[in-house]
Amino acid sequence: MLKIAIDAMGGDFGPEPIMEGLILALRNNNTFTAIAVGDENQLKPLIPNSLANRIEILHTTDVIKMSDSATDALKRKESTIFKAIELVKEGQADAIVSAGHSGASMSLATLRIGRIKGVSRPAIATLMPTSENQNTLVMDVGANVDCEAKNLFEFAVMGQVYAQDVLQLDEPLVGLLSNGEEESKGNEVTKEAFKLISKIPNFAGNVEGSDVFKGTVDVVICDGFIGNILLKTAEGVADTIGKIIKKNLKRSLISIAGAVLMRKVFKNLKVKVDYAEYGGAPLLGVKSPVIIAHGKSNPKAIQNAIFQAINSASSNLNNDIEEKLKHYSL
Amino acid sequence: MLKIAIDAMGGDFGPEPIMEGLILALRNNNTFTAIAVGDENQLKPLIPNSLANRIEILHTTDVIKMSDSATDALKRKESTIFKAIELVKEGQADAIVSAGHSGASMSLATLRIGRIKGVSRPAIATLMPTSENQNTLVMDVGANVDCEAKNLFEFAVMGQVYAQDVLQLDEPLVGLLSNGEEESKGNEVTKEAFKLISKIPNFAGNVEGSDVFKGTVDVVICDGFIGNILLKTAEGVADTIGKIIKKNLKRSLISIAGAVLMRKVFKNLKVKVDYAEYGGAPLLGVKSPVIIAHGKSNPKAIQNAIFQAINSASSNLNNDIEEKLKHYSL
Incomplete structure (x- = not known):
């Protein structure tokens, strides 16, 4: 037990x-x-x-x-x-x-x-919601703010194993977060990391910030500085859209039917964007x-x-x- | 003329x-x-x-x-x-x-x-929407993927002047994008940049990804690699939320009143999150x-x-x- x-x-x-x-x-x-x-x-x-x-x-x-x-x-x-x-x-x-x-x-x-x-360095992984019925594992979202290519490579290996062993995904795809999909994109560290991560199977290459929410890949790799910014940006946008919707709702609340409808939509939306749904973040x-x-x-x-x-x-x-x-x- | x-x-x-x-x-x-x-x-x-x-x-x-x-x-x-x-x-x-x-x-x-x-290096600035009736200027969102502290300092000066001279803001506040608000937060480059940017007036210190959409400051400074990820992440989240709302709408479309209401909300939402509204991005x-x-x-x-x-x-x-x-x- x-x-x-x-x-x-x-x-x-x-x-x-x-x-x-x-x-x-x-x-x-x-x-x-x-x-x-x-x-x-x-x-x-x-x-x-x-x-x-x-x-x-x-x-x-x-x-x-x-x-x-x-x-x-x-x-x-x-x-x-x-x-x-x-x-x-x-x-x-x-x-x-x-x-x-x-x-x-x-x-x-x-x-x-x-x-x-x-x-070399443990990392924190977190699940982000997508519009499809799946999630994207993003790591590191922890305290590794300055990473070398080698650290990102290790994160990729750990993330892929976690997706396979714990999330029970078959042959999980790994992407490297970058400023464009082409292999030529990236900063010095991610370009070097790209070469290292190419060693592992099911590496999908570079992915962009939007891919996290599209579910293009199962695991997205970045350093902890960028991971934090990605997380906070996602929270900020979701929060802002929620506020805009609420403001407009108040302004144009024309029928009970509309309000009932909106309550349902909000509830579903909350489940999708509420990180608490996924429990916690594993330290890998x-x-x-x-x-x-x-x-x-x-x-x-x-x-x-x-x-x-x-x-x-x-x-x-x-x-x-x-x-x-x-x-x-x- | x-x-x-x-x-x-x-x-x-x-x-x-x-x-x-x-x-x-x-x-x-x-x-x-x-x-x-x-x-x-x-x-x-x-x-x-x-x-x-x-x-x-x-x-x-x-x-x-x-x-x-x-x-x-x-x-x-x-x-x-x-x-x-x-x-x-x-x-x-x-x-x-x-x-x-x-x-x-x-x-x-x-x-x-x-x-x-x-x-030393020109940078591209772009306006991001907030839930209030204001925008946040974010730069660099261009091709400066590897930046030194000095570059970030110059971006801060250029962004502040643009906010003052072109956006006509009084004493615009500048924030440095980081993984936390405390001065101790940041990676090596942003910690060094923090010291340099402290020279200019109305520097609000470190800000987080969510601050961009709260309108905590008028100008947010980052390198072009992170700026691109921030932009794409914001687009991805907005897009995903839109898709979730649409899916739920189809599922629970119970009245014409609800549909009319939603159309209004969507229209307003579009204006806020549609980057085209702001025209283009100045190369500063x-x-x-x-x-x-x-x-x-x-x-x-x-x-x-x-x-x-x-x-x-x-x-x-x-x-x-x-x-x-x-x-x-x-």
């Missing part, structure tokens, strides 16, 4: 939505148990009796806040995220989910759990599965993040990443 | 939309005359008698196609874009509008018209105003591009850029 460690206190809204998400997940999937790391006095009342035997509590009260510096994370050995990661490091849990400080989660996971052999390249959920995650997002952790932990992901990196470097 | 040179053949749809746009512009603004560069046999029939005295034709038939390489542009001395740029270089026209090959327009303008003193840093319009420009977009050219040519833009760059480098 898998055991999932959960930082139960790190999110923006305290332990409630996280514990609620954990309870949802336990009720919908009985193949795992959990260790919730946090203040026993706060967590215990949130656990229903029927699930008491599937949730252990590891008591601690220190929480790294979003405003704290990630560099202090290593020193805060009593923090919820530090203790949750130690559970995985010591083999007492198989995977970890945290909605806390993502920089702290990332650096603690990298330093305490350690990197997979052949990985560390020796155990680490899922970084959004600080504002609702219970549903936490449940999905837990399922992602279970899927990763039940797969051959990390072995396959190590094997592939070894293979391509020959 | 200002004289505007127009590459009348370079667009994706031939001379018709371009000449139609020019005619619109001439009818709505009688402070300028035009030189249309292209095939006399095709252009002449498109000019109404009433405007014959305000449109000269400079006859030539060679057109650089979108699929041609920009590197050949210098050799194609009979091409419409080459000849249009020569008109400006020789002082026979005050500004140029081209909906043709943007790479060719950019390199010909830079090499034949020349750079403003103090500018060359000695005469060059406006690069989209290859698929409709007449309205061409008219707006011409008005932009007129506004630039009537302003102190290039003198002010030169002065400011001299001033800040002291």
Whole structure:
């Protein structure tokens, strides 16, 4: 039976939505148990009796806040995220989910759990919605702001293996984010990365920002600086369009029928553009599965993040990443 | 009276939309005359008698196609874009509008018209819509894929002067596109650029991708690689949301009232996200105003591009850029 460690206190809204998400997940999937790391006095009342035997509590009260510096994370050995990661490091849990400080989660996971052999830098992958019924995995959206071609190559290998082993896609296509589709396009780093990534099968070459949302490829590779800008740009545009629609709606609300119609459209739109639907973002390249959920995650997002952790932990992901990196470097 | 040179053949749809746009512009603004560069046999029939005295034709038939390489542009001395740029270089026209090959327009303008003193690399600026009634100028969205901090600094100065002199904004705010708002965020180049741009007044520091569409600042600075990705991402998201709305509409079209309502919303939305509304993108840093319009420009977009050219040519833009760059480098 898998055991999932959960930082139960790190999110923006305290332990409630996280514990609620954990309870949802336990009720919908009985193949795992959990260790919730946090203040026993706060967590215990949130656990229903029927699930008491599937949730252990590891008591601690220190929480790294979003405003704290990630560099202090290593020193805060009593923090919820530090203790949750130690559970995985010591083999007492198989995977970890945290909605806390993502920089702290990332650096603690990298330093305490350690990197997979052949990985220079772990990277965070996230799923973006497309107009079709599929998603695009984009990585890195984490803290690797200055990347070499070699890092992008490793991201491509890790992303493709994740798409295959965890997302269960057949022969997932990988694209390199660039300023045009032609091979001649790119900056110095991506041009060099293009040559390296050409070694792996199902490399579709350069792709553009719009391809992420068209679903042209399954995995899109970029550095963490650009990945962040892409994410924030997408959120900004979706938000702006939503506001424009709402403004116009108010201005021209001519019938109840129209309002009913719009409510349906909005609901569907929300499901598509709401990143919480996909749970969290896996940190790829560390020796155990680490899922970084959004600080504002609702219970549903936490449940999905837990399922992602279970899927990763039940797969051959990390072995396959190590094997592939070894293979391509020959 | 200002004289505007127009590459009348370079667009994706031939001379018709371009000449139609020019005619619109001439009818709505009688402070300028035009030189249309292209095939006399095709252009002449498109000019109404009433405007014959305000449109000269400079006859030539060679057109650089979108699929041609920009590197050949210098050799194609009979091409419409080459000849249009020569008109400006020789002082026979005050500004140029081209909906043709943007790479060719950019390199010909830079090499034949020349750079403003103090500018290492010209850059293309474009206006992005926000949910409020304002726009954000983003630059570079051109071909400067690998930039040093110094280039970004120059873009910031040029963008701010353009916002002031041509867009007529008071004390325009400039932001540096980064992966977070804090000063500590950024990659190596943007961190160095942050220090340089701090010299200029009304620098708002780092901004994120979403700020472009919130209108947090008036001018957003990035390199051309990231600028292209930002643009394409924005287009991709807008397009995807449009498709999702349409799909849902078909599925739940329950009343005529709803359909009428939606048509209005769509129309307003289109105006906001349609880049053609803003005309073209100015190439900043060359000695005469060059406006690069989209290859698929409709007449309205061409008219707006011409008005932009007129506004630039009537302003102190290039003198002010030169002065400011001299001033800040002291």
